[in-house]
Amino acid sequence: MKKLGFGSMRLPLTDPKKSGSVDYPLVCRMADEFLAAGFTYVDTAYMYHDGMSEEAVRRAFTERYPRDSFCLADKLPVSYVKAKDDYSRLFDEQLKRCGVEYFDYYLLHNISRKVTPILDDTDGFEFLKSLKEKGLARKIGFSYHDNAELLDDLLTRYPFVEFVQLQLNYADWDSEIIEAGKNYEVCRRHGKDIIVMEPVKGGALARLPEGASNVFRSLDSGMSDASYAIRYSASLDGVIMVLSGMSDLDQLRDNISYMADFTPLDERESAAVEKVMTILKERSVIPCTACRYCVNHGDGCPMNIAIPEYFSIYNTVSEFGHSWSTLLKYRNLRGDGHRAPGECISCGQCEEHCPQHIGIIGLLDRMRDMESLMTGGSFKL
Ligand code: SF4
Numbered sequence: 001m002k003k004l005g006f007g008s009m010r011l012p013l014t015d016p017k018k019s020g021s022v023d024y025p026l027v028c029r030m031a032d033e034f035l036a037a038g039f040t041y042v043d044t045a046y047m048y049h050d051g052m053s054e055e056a057v058r059r060a061f062t063e064r065y066p067r068d069s070f071c072l073a074d075k076l077p078v079s080y081v082k083a084k085d086d087y088s089r090l091f092d093e094q095l096k097r098c099g100v101e102y103f104d105y106y107l108l109h110n111i112s113r114k115v116t117p118i119l120d121d122t123d124g125f126e127f128l129k130s131l132k133e134k135g136l137a138r139k140i141g142f143s144y145h146d147n148a149e150l151l152d153d154l155l156t157r158y159p160f161v162e163f164v165q166l167q168l169n170y171a172d173w174d175s176e177i178i179e180a181g182k183n184y185e186v187c188r189r190h191g192k193d194i195i196v197m198e199p200v201k202g203g204a205l206a207r208l209p210e211g212a213s214n215v216f217r218s219l220d221s222g223m224s225d226a227s228y229a230i231r232y233s234a235s236l237d238g239v240i241m242v243l244s245g246m247s248d249l250d251q252l253r254d255n256i257s258y259m260a261d262f263t264p265l266d267e268r269e270s271a272a273v274e275k276v277m278t279i280l281k282e283r284s285v286i287p288c289t290a291c292r293y294c295v296n297h298g299d300g301c302p303m304n305i306a307i308p309e310y311f312s313i314y315n316t317v318s319e320f321g322h323s324w325s326t327l328l329k330y331r332n333l334r335g336d337g338h339r340a341p342g343e344c345i346s347c348g349q350c351e352e353h354c355p356q357h358i359g360i361i362g363l364l365d366r367m368r369d370m371e372s373l374m375t376g377g378s379f380k381l
């Protein structure tokens, strides 16, 4: 199986303000090019695009291609589970939404210490195992967002798990918050296959600051910054798949250009990645991946604070300096009815769902004077 997966979490939209407004004709074109280039792995989840990602997969893949011509991965939203019966109810709904009778890869979604008590109380891993035994899931695993200690504990307690989906990219490798490198080592020790998510860190490694980008330019390969991030993850032993969140045709074609005949990073390229890692470490950025769990989960933020957008603006300004475009973006968000960072009421619902464990409330408090910070002489938290 070629190592590039069609991630359906950031699909193109017809209305950028509506996460459920998936541009189906464009997704169909992207699916056609993806499969025509020999790739087969398609990844979705119950929660993506307000439930419309699974629908998009059905329309673009299931209804247009033979079931055995692609591999479908889906994820059960563990945070929606309150009782044992919920597992089969959600699973059956997912089969229906995707228009399939089985999943090739099936995952418990977004596992962290917040949901392990639910899983233990409701035998969540046993449910996963039963799907495999019944042939409803060919391979079983979970996507993971917590520390290496808990991961080790889970893989010891549930040895039948076949793979783990990890956030893995060179910028997070040594991160104390993400523990990407440590989690990778745990998977290797337990002999588990690894599927990589966020290889370009929510797009951040596709738009490197100039100093870092120049390191890759000096290799004279003509390849994009994103290509090095994706190939870095794909080069690691044990990694069977790297997911790329497919947002448009250009991005898809760029991904295909270096993953159709994938070659691991050579010595020179690995040294360049090391150099870029050092440059990025010297810059302080908020480790937000724009997954939007903080604003999309349940009723979302009661104050309608644009958390990922504000963090993205902060990161952009701290990496590239002040610009009118960032100030405009901030003003547009405010004009669209989003409250300012300082209007947070500290209810905590966003932090509870942040897989990156970002101290959102504290950061928003320090960003309360954001507009003047962006037009002033410095922008430091
Ligand atoms: S803690 Fe603040 S930002 Fe987070 S959900 Fe509550 S009000 Fe919104």
Ligand code: SF4
Pocket (backbone or CB within 6 Å): 287, 288, 289, 290, 291, 292, 293, 294, 295, 307, 308, 311, 353, 354, 355, 356, 357, 358, 360
């Ligand atoms: S703050 Fe956390 S939950 Fe919200 S978008 Fe960023 S990474 Fe995702």
